[in-house]
Amino acid sequence: MSHGTGGSALGMGWFGRRLAEKGYVVVGANHHGNTAIEPYQPEGFLCAWERSRDLSTLLDKFVRDPKYGDHIDQKRIFAAGFSLGGHTVIASAGAVYANDQFLAWLADQPGVNGPREFPDLGDHVEQLMENSAPFRTSMTRHGQSYHDPRIKAVFAMAPAPTVRGFNTDSLAEITVPIYIQTGAADQECPVESCTNWLGAQNPSFQIEILDGDLGHYIFLSEPTKYAIEDVPEISIDPAGIDRRTIHQHAAATADRFFSATE
Numbered sequence: 001m002s003h004g005t006g007g008s009a010l011g012m013g014w015f016g017r018r019l020a021e022k023g024y025v026v027v028g029a030n031h032h033g034n035t036a037i038e039p040y041q042p043e044g045f046l047c048a049w050e051r052s053r054d055l056s057t058l059l060d061k062f063v064r065d066p067k068y069g070d071h072i073d074q075k076r077i078f079a080a081g082f083s084l085g086g087h088t089v090i091a092s093a094g095a096v097y098a099n100d101q102f103l104a105w106l107a108d109q110p111g112v113n114g115p116r117e118f119p120d121l122g123d124h125v126e127q128l129m130e131n132s133a134p135f136r137t138s139m140t141r142h143g144q145s146y147h148d149p150r151i152k153a154v155f156a157m158a159p160a161p162t163v164r165g166f167n168t169d170s171l172a173e174i175t176v177p178i179y180i181q182t183g184a185a186d187q188e189c190p191v192e193s194c195t196n197w198l199g200a201q202n203p204s205f206q207i208e209i210l211d212g213d214l215g216h217y218i219f220l221s222e223p224t225k226y227a228i229e230d231v232p233e234i235s236i237d238p239a240g241i242d243r244r245t246i247h248q249h250a251a252a253t254a255d256r257f258f259s260a261t262e
Contacts, residue, residue: 001028002051004083005160006117007220008036012082014221018251024258025072027062029054034084040117042124047138048162049097051088052146055079059150078258079151082219083189086159086180090198093154093176094147095166099139102165109161116188116233145170153177153261155254157219158189163198171201179206179257181250183214208253210246213238218246 003012009028016026030037031051033044044050059077062068079089091097106112114121128135154176182195189195191209199207210218215237222243223235237243 001026002055002079002081002085002088003029003031003035004081004085004219005045005115006034006036006040007082007085011036011221012085014247015080015082015219015251015254018247019255022255024078025062025068027058029058031088042118042121042128043132043135043138045115045118045121046125046128047135047142048084048087049091049142049144049146050138051084052091052148055088055092056146056148059148074150076152076258076261077150078153078155078261079148080155080157080254081159082157083216084160084162086156086189087162089151089154089156090159090163090166090174090178091146092148092151093178094145094170094174095163096145096170097142097162097165098167099142099165101167102162105164106161151176153258154179155257156180157250158182158186158216159194159198160189161194163194166198166201168201171198174202175204177204177206177257177261178202179208179253181208181210181253183210183212183216183218185213186216188216206257210249213241214246218243219250222247 001012001016003009009030012028016028020026031044031054033041063072063074079092081089113119159180180195180198182191184191195207199205217234220234227235
């Protein structure tokens with residue numbers, strides 16, 4: 001399970017808990033440099049391809065773990081993610097990222113220099129290229145395939161605009177079942193330029209657009225009183241929107257989709 005940009009595994013706890021209640025062993029990543037449980041690092045936001053390596057590394061660990069390993073059916077391993085986590089799990093299914101392709105698309109998006117969590121992200125690239133050997137090394141890996149053949153199906157919630165960097169041939173060649181679910185009113189990852197664009201590259205992808213005034217952050221946990229006061233922009237939904245109902249539907253859909261996968 002892969003969280004969104006600047007989020008955490010705990011923020012996806014609503015999804016993990018519901019699947020665990022159905023008998024799944026759920027493992028949530030906290031992606032280094034891009035997680036709210038530690039200080040943000042620009043490398044963690046810029047090098048999104050490293051996230052799929054995180055998932056494969058976690059999977060390696062848990063299938064060998066003395067406590068959990070015997071409880072994991074290695075023929076039925078699935079991946080789910082929200083936002084940049086949606087990008088991550090699609091990459092784990094075989095999509096190959098091309099940084100130049102994404103930057104060319106991004107150049108046509110007015111006023112975008114980084115996500116809400118790191119608005120000046122683009123300003124860090126030149127300095128990192130000059131001073132960070134790990135960053136330069138990671139950049140040489142962006143065009144590699146991070147397909148993990150152990151993953152039998154993928155459930156992506158509101159996949160991030162970085163999907164526009166996926167090589168279209170690699171998307172067309174994916175045979176892993178993929179289900180994509182997005183709110184119709186998502187402004188962070190607009191349906192037409194993200195979800196529907198992915199569906200156009202591979203007609204086998206199952207697409208569900210959730211009707212109504214459903215924005216991007218409906219896939220985050222139900223907000224606490226503190227969150228409503230501290231980050232209202234991601235915590236307060238339009239009148240009549242009940243995140244719990246959306247969460248129940250999303251988790252039940254994922255369970256049905258995974259259960260139907262041979």
